Amino acid sequence: MISSNxxxxxxxxxxxxxxxxxxxxxxxxTSRQGxxxxxxxxxxxxxxxFLSIGNFSSSFLYVLILLILGGSIGAFIAFKIPMTAMPxxxxxxxxxxxxxxxxVAIAAFLNPEVFNLGVSGNIKLASLIEMCIGAAVGAITxxxxxxxxxxxxxxxxxxxxxxxxxxxxxxxxxxxxxxxIFYLCKTQSENIxxxxxxxxxxxxxxxxxxxGGADMPVVISMLNSxxxxxxxxxxxxxxxxxxxxxxxxVGSSGAILSYIMCKAMNRSxxxxxxxxxxxxxxxxxxxxxxxxxxxxxxxxEDAAFLMKNASSVIIVPGYGMAVAQAQHALREMVDKxxxxxxxxxxxxxxxxxxxxxxxxxxxxxxxxxxxEVFELEDINNDFxxxxxxxxxxxxxVTNPVAKTDxxxxxxxxxxxxxxxxxxxxxxxxxxxxxxxxxxxxxFYRDNTLMLFxxxxxxxxxxxxxxx
Amino acid sequence: MEIDPFIFRLSIFILSIxxxxxxxxxxxxxxxxxxxSVTNAISSVIIVGAIIAAxxxxxxxxxxxxxxxxxxAIILAAVNIFGGFLVTQRMLQMYKKKKDxx
Numbered sequence: 001m002i003s004s005n006x007x008x009x010x011x012x013x014x015x016x017x018x019x020x021x022x023x024x025x026x027x028x029x030t031s032r033q034g035x036x037x038x039x040x041x042x043x044x045x046x047x048x049x050f051l052s053i054g055n056f057s058s059s060f061l062y063v064l065i066l067l068i069l070g071g072s073i074g075a076f077i078a079f080k081i082p083m084t085a086m087p088x089x090x091x092x093x094x095x096x097x098x099x100x101x102x103x104v105a106i107a108a109f110l111n112p113e114v115f116n117l118g119v120s121g122n123i124k125l126a127s128l129i130e131m132c133i134g135a136a137v138g139a140i141t142x143x144x145x146x147x148x149x150x151x152x153x154x155x156x157x158x159x160x161x162x163x164x165x166x167x168x169x170x171x172x173x174x175x176x177x178x179x180x181i182f183y184l185c186k187t188q189s190e191n192i193x194x195x196x197x198x199x200x201x202x203x204x205x206x207x208x209x210x211x212g213g214a215d216m217p218v219v220i221s222m223l224n225s226x227x228x229x230x231x232x233x234x235x236x237x238x239x240x241x242x243x244x245x246x247x248x249x250v251g252s253s254g255a256i257l258s259y260i261m262c263k264a265m266n267r268s269x270x271x272x273x274x275x276x277x278x279x280x281x282x283x284x285x286x287x288x289x290x291x292x293x294x295x296x297x298x299x300x301e302d303a304a305f306l307m308k309n310a311s312s313v314i315i316v317p318g319y320g321m322a323v324a325q326a327q328h329a330l331r332e333m334v335d336k337x338x339x340x341x342x343x344x345x346x347x348x349x350x351x352x353x354x355x356x357x358x359x360x361x362x363x364x365x366x367x368x369x370x371x372e373v374f375e376l377e378d379i380n381n382d383f384x385x386x387x388x389x390x391x392x393x394x395x396x397v398t399n400p401v402a403k404t405d406x407x408x409x410x411x412x413x414x415x416x417x418x419x420x421x422x423x424x425x426x427x428x429x430x431x432x433x434x435x436x437x438x439x440x441x442x443f444y445r446d447n448t449l450m451l452f453x454x455x456x457x458x459x460x461x462x463x464x465x466x467x
Numbered sequence: 468m469e470i471d472p473f474i475f476r477l478s479i480f481i482l483s484i485x486x487x488x489x490x491x492x493x494x495x496x497x498x499x500x501x502x503x504s505v506t507n508a509i510s511s512v513i514i515v516g517a518i519i520a521a522x523x524x525x526x527x528x529x530x531x532x533x534x535x536x537x538x539x540a541i542i543l544a545a546v547n548i549f550g551g552f553l554v555t556q557r558m559l560q561m562y563k564k565k566k567d568x569x
Binding site for chain 1: 476484486488491492493495503506512516517521531546553555561563
């Protein structure tokens with residue numbers, strides 16, 4: 001058994017290692033080392049906890065068995081999961097952190113003696129509040145992530161689910177949480193504690209159901225943030241530095257990602273959270289203007305011809321590429337183009353896909369070197385000097401209406417200037433509008449050639465025609 | 468007058484938020500997905516609380532209702548720790564530089 005002062009020092013060290021783990025992600029070169037720091041930090045925290053408890057009876061054995069059991073499940077998932085399923089995996093993992101926080105809070109509530117929080121029925125006031133916050137945020141994270149998971153997995157429709165009075169209901173339930181915490185502190189009643197958790201589960205569900213598919217990057221980041229705050233709440237209860245530091249890191253990380261995602265959509269955080277984007281602008285006049293405008297459409301042969309005669313091509317991937325799993329075919333196409341001395345780069349919009357960095361991971365999976373992949377601000381000026389823009393599975397993020405029409409719901413959102421290219425190839429299944437429910441003006445431009453097909457099939461056909 | 472230890476923990480918490488703020492802004496956008504999976508893995512350090520709940524029981528039998536919640540939380544957190552770090556590692560392995568220009 002080691003002294004609590006010594007173990008506190010070790011918890012601090014593991015907290016610092018976690019900071020270094022995040023620091024490593026500032027560049028792909030240092031990122032793998034960063035991940036090892038993270039693993040080291042976790043190992044230290046777990047070993048120190050065992051040593052400070054000093055209980056190596058049969059229950060220690062059970063703990064080890066459960067660790068190995070959970071670990072093997074985790075490892076199995078980590079190796080088996082396809083990269084396209086990363087958003088739902090992350091959502092699923094968030095739900096586990098949330099539920100673990102709830103369980104730890106329950107354990108602390110039922111048996112406060114082992115955590116030095118006072119005795120059952122008379123828990124220290126501060127600890128009780130911290131515990132309740134940890135449990136409530138954890139429960140919201142859990143049920144919210146489950147809904148996000150179901151939506152991303154396609155088990156539940158990605159369409160926003162709204163009903164009248166929804167916001168008021170959320171408001172009342174949210175206030176209810178505070179009232180319950182207040183009464184719990186006064187009465188220490190177990191029933192209030194259980195109700196508190198149940199209501200938090202409900203809030204999590206209600207919070208996520210009105211949010212539509214393309215807003216998922218914000219939702220996942222937000223749940224990431226919540227899982228951090230839940231951990232921090234528990235950290236305060238347990239008076240554990242490692243948990244407090246980690247909770248703060250994860251909480252602010254998720255909050256920053258949410259901010260970046262909202263900024264990239266030019267929407268306020270609250271408008272995303274309040275949800276129902278598609279429903280909000282059903283009266284928008286852009287929808288009604290969908291008369292028969294001429295559209296130029298072509299086939300794989302035309303596309304191959306255009307690209308073969310180009311000297312530079314910029315690829316704009318979007319969620320459609322992920323759905324069609326077209327990244328490997330795309331990479332094959334790019335290889336062929338490069339053999340013909342054509343300069344190829346990739347342009348990624350921050351909200352392309354269903355989670356932050358989604359497209360980058362898919363391209364990395366297809367062995368695209370990361371120094372050919374550029375973010376919006378770094379590449380947007382290059383479109384004017386490029387011959388072909390190849391838009392595959394993206395839509396709203398290329399819509400020039402965001403720059404020209406103040407009435408459009410996406411006005412002000414930063415978009416990729418694909419229309420400045422000499423010609424634009426647009427791989428899409430149909431002319432249907434994207435998530436924002438608005439027509440893309442780009443479809444009807446003279447320099448746009450629509451390629452109506454599944455992204456993967458079309459790309460494969462182009463590859464054949466490039467020979 | 469003595470300072471409440473809570474204030475010290477609060478200080479650590481707030482300073483860590485600032486550290487997190489600056490560190491995360493320096494993360495390159497192309498690594499935002501690994502960032503999410505690794506933050507997910509490290510937030511599972513909550514397993515510390517689960518282990519305490521499971522092992523630090525006062526009774527000899529070791530199976531109180533609170534320890535059962537501890538055991539359950541250990542499984543959940545373990546899935547996350549191993550799954551989170553390994554999937555991050557798998558992703559990071561894929562980020563490579565251009566080898567050579569042909």
